[in-house]
Amino acid sequence: MYSFEIESPTSVADAVAALGQEEAQALGGGQTLIPSLKARLASPAVLVSLKNIDEIKGVSSDGGTVTIGGGTTHATVAEEVADSYPALSALAGNIGDPAVRNRGTIGGSLANNDPSACYPAAALASGATIVTNTREIAADDYFQGMFTTALEEGEIITSVRLPVPEKAAYVKFEQPASRFALVGVFVAKFADGVRVAVTGASEEGVFRWTEAEEALSGNFSADALSGLSVPADGMIGDLHGSGEYRAHLVAVLTKRAVAAAG
Amino acid sequence: MTKVTMTVNGKAVSKEVSGNTLMTEFLRDELRLTGTHVGCDTSQCGACVIHVDGKSVKACTMFAAEAQGAAVTTIEGMANADGSLSVIQQAFQDHHGLQCGFCTPGMVMTAATLLKENPTPSEHEIRDYLEGNICRCTGYHNIVKAIMAASGQDVSGIAAE
Numbered sequence: 001m002y003s004f005e006i007e008s009p010t011s012v013a014d015a016v017a018a019l020g021q022e023e024a025q026a027l028g029g030g031q032t033l034i035p036s037l038k039a040r041l042a043s044p045a046v047l048v049s050l051k052n053i054d055e056i057k058g059v060s061s062d063g064g065t066v067t068i069g070g071g072t073t074h075a076t077v078a079e080e081v082a083d084s085y086p087a088l089s090a091l092a093g094n095i096g097d098p099a100v101r102n103r104g105t106i107g108g109s110l111a112n113n114d115p116s117a118c119y120p121a122a123a124l125a126s127g128a129t130i131v132t133n134t135r136e137i138a139a140d141d142y143f144q145g146m147f148t149t150a151l152e153e154g155e156i157i158t159s160v161r162l163p164v165p166e167k168a169a170y171v172k173f174e175q176p177a178s179r180f181a182l183v184g185v186f187v188a189k190f191a192d193g194v195r196v197a198v199t200g201a202s203e204e205g206v207f208r209w210t211e212a213e214e215a216l217s218g219n220f221s222a223d224a225l226s227g228l229s230v231p232a233d234g235m236i237g238d239l240h241g242s243g244e245y246r247a248h249l250v251a252v253l254t255k256r257a258v259a260a261a262g
Numbered sequence: 263m264t265k266v267t268m269t270v271n272g273k274a275v276s277k278e279v280s281g282n283t284l285m286t287e288f289l290r291d292e293l294r295l296t297g298t299h300v301g302c303d304t305s306q307c308g309a310c311v312i313h314v315d316g317k318s319v320k321a322c323t324m325f326a327a328e329a330q331g332a333a334v335t336t337i338e339g340m341a342n343a344d345g346s347l348s349v350i351q352q353a354f355q356d357h358h359g360l361q362c363g364f365c366t367p368g369m370v371m372t373a374a375t376l377l378k379e380n381p382t383p384s385e386h387e388i389r390d391y392l393e394g395n396i397c398r399c400t401g402y403h404n405i406v407k408a409i410m411a412a413s414g415q416d417v418s419g420i421a422a423e
């Protein structure tokens with residue numbers, strides 16, 4: 001690792017000021033950033049730890065919406081939304097392993113937007129709003145391709161607001177070594193329609209499978225999906241699975257998610 | 263350099279560290295607590311698991327500066343006050359839960375938080391919780407058995423394979 005200083009502000013305002021310094025970068029749970037610092041893929045002069053900022057931690061639930069602070073760990077999300085949003089709780093409780101879940105945060109996951117990460121699927125399928133220190137961004141506008149988001153330099157995710165669907169489920173086909181999603185599908189049924197978000201599959205990162213959404217909005221059952229498929233074109237192909245394999249998994253997992261959502 | 267103050271295995275510790283000092287480096291090189299092992303250094307293997315404020319974390323994927331004010335426990339802090347092995351450690355010995363022993367500190371630390379959260383886990387729950395702890399020797403079977411035994415459950419149904 002290159003050398004850097006760590007600052008630990010206790011308010012969003014102080015963190016934003018600290019991030020205004022030359023070559024400063026936010027540190028969430030470090031579960032993605034520390035490995036990339038070790039690999040010298042990043043070389044910040046200052047890391048601004050968000051860990052001591054209480055105002056961006058915790059979960060609240062109100063009138064069909066769950067609001068999660070950007071600095072909330074996966075373990076806390078799994079615990080706190082168990083009753084209010086069970087599908088999201090299950091997703092959070094299945095990220096990596098217990099030690100990763102005790103450090104990694106929802107804000108860090110959404111800021112990183114790894115093409116195989118779990119939370120982006122939940123945020124996109126729920127029609128979430130990403131709240132930062134300066135603005136609110138609809139999930140549909142937020143995710144802009146692999147490792148790319150609408151966030152500006154130095155912008156901090158302070159919270160995420162997720163409308164709670166009537167029925168929902170996330171099904172992930174685990175890549176057994178990394179425990180990330182080889183493909184993961186989040187299906188969310190709302191009163192006014194169904195949203196289907198797919199992670200792990202596309203070279204464009206998380207995406208909505210609109211054809212499936214239309215079919216499911218008329219008839220929320222796995223049968224409604226028979227015959228539907230996504231093209232293998234533009235799907236990630238690597239040593240873990242070809243583009244064709246991933247495309248096939250998208251259709252299979254969407255059916256399983258609908259069945260699991262009930 | 264920043265000054266960090268924390269308790270490690272009940273003792274107050276205060277040291278100057280650089281921003282990029284990992285918790286593994288702090289424990290092993292500064293405090294000479296070499297029970298916390300470094301297997302992969304890429305947050306995959308779990309040999310470095312310690313407790314920070316009662317929670318399992320991978321010490322290779324946390325900076326020492328982030329432990330400011332925390333209560334840290336390492337494998338060196340797991341034995342009973344009189345130096346005898348704790349229930350979990352003794353169960354690992356009794357049920358051959360280790361061979362080379364490299365993964366064992368992380369296994370014991372992870373097992374301890376599991377049993378705190380879930381005092382009588384099923385075999386499936388144990389295997390699931392150990393997802394981030396890799397062992398190259400035992401095939402996991404006797405580790406699972408040791409943890410079952412440490413939780414006071416009958417292990418006669420788990421055959422040694």
Ligand SMILES: Cc1cc2nc3c(=O)[nH]c(=O)nc-3n(C[C@H](O)[C@H](O)[C@H](O)COP(=O)(O)OP(=O)(O)OC[C@H]3O[C@@H](n4cnc5c(N)ncnc54)[C@H](O)[C@@H]3O)c2cc1C
Pocket residue numbers: 025026027028029030031032033034050070071094095096097100103104105106107108109111112114116117118119155156157158178179180181304305306
């Ligand atoms: C063994 C292992 C298994 C894993 N398995 C999975 C899995 O199955 N599914 C999954 O989804 N993920 C998985 N992860 C990734 C994990 O969820 C990370 O915790 C997460 O991707 C990053 O969150 P973090 O808080 O650790 O962020 P960090 O690593 O601290 O930061 C990541 C990036 O986000 C930025 N950032 C952090 N917080 C904020 C914020 N509040 N606002 C703006 N920018 C911010 C940082 O500057 C950095 O660029 C795994 C990780 C490991 C090590």
Ligand code: FES
Pocket residue numbers: 299300301302303304305306307308309310311320321322323
């Ligand atoms: S050394 Fe920390 S997980 Fe392997």
Ligand code: FES
Pocket residue numbers: 359360361362363364365366396397398399400
């Ligand atoms: S006993 Fe050798 S790695 Fe587990």
